Ligand code: SF4
C-alpha cells in the first residue's frame with residue numbers, strides 16, 4: 001500500500017535523462033501493479049522511464065501528437081477510471097497506471113475512388129456499428145484530446161460528414177474511446193474514413209497545391225533533386241541551415257523568398 005511519507009531520493013533511472021529538481025518530493029505510483037517511487041512533476045512517460053522501464057512501443061512524438069501513449073489510470077481508493085496521454089499527463093501520488101499502446105480496431109479496406117453508393121451509405125456498410133451508438137458519452141469522457149466523440153458519431157449517423165470530419169480533426173488515434181465503447185464502435189477509424197471523404201469530395205481544392213502537384217508530375221524538380229543527391233552530406237546540411245526562412249510573424253500567404261528559382 002502507498003504511504004505519503006517523504007522518501008529518500010534514489011536515482012533509479014536507466015536510459016532516462018530526467019534530473020529531478022533538488023529536494024523534489026518523491027511520490028508513490030504503481031506501474032502495472034508494482035509500486036515505484038518517483039519525483040513529482042514528471043509526466044507519466046518520464047515517471048515510467050525513471051522507474052527503469054525503456055519504451056519499445058507506446059511512445060512516439062512525446063508531444064501529444066502521435067497518440068502512441070494512451071494510458072488508463074485510477075487513484076488508490078477511487079473507483080473512477082481516468083485516461084490520458086502518458087507524455088502529457090503529470091504523474092500524481094497513488095496513481096495506478098496501465099498504458100494501452102494498441103487496441104484492435106475495425107479497419108475495413110476501402111477504395112475512396114470506388115464507392116458503391118453515397119459516402120454516407122459507404123460509411124454504413126463499412127462501419128455498421130456506428131449506427132448502434134447508445135449515446136452513453138463514455139467515449140467523450142475518455143478522450144484525452146477533449147473531443148466530443150459522441151457528438152461526431154451522432155453527426156455521422158445524421159449524414160453530416162463534414163461536421164464529423166471537422167469535429168474529429170484533433171483526434172490522435174490513440175484508440176482509448178474504442179476500448180470503452182459498449183457498442184463496440186471504432187470511433188477513430190470511422191472518423192478517419194469520414195475525414196478522407198471530406199478531403200477527397202467535400203473540401204474545395206487548394207489551387208496552389210494542385211499547381212505544385214502538376215509541377216512535380218511534370219518533372220520540374222527532377223534536376224534539382226539529382227543535384228541534391230550528388231552533393232556531400234555536409235554541403236546539404238549547410239544548404240539547409242543557411243536556407244531563407246519565413247519569419248515567424250510573417251503575414252499568412254504574403255512572404256516569398258528572395259530566390260524564387262526553385263519554386
Ligand atoms: S477520438 Fe478516440 S482515438 Fe481520437 S483522440 Fe479521442 S480517444 Fe483517442
Ligand code: SF4
Nearest residue numbers: 133134136137139181
Ligand atoms: S462510447 Fe460508444 S455507445 Fe457510448 S456514446 Fe460513445 S460511441 Fe456511443
Ligand code: FES
Nearest residue numbers: 060061062067087
Ligand atoms: S508519445 Fe506521441 S502522443 Fe504521447
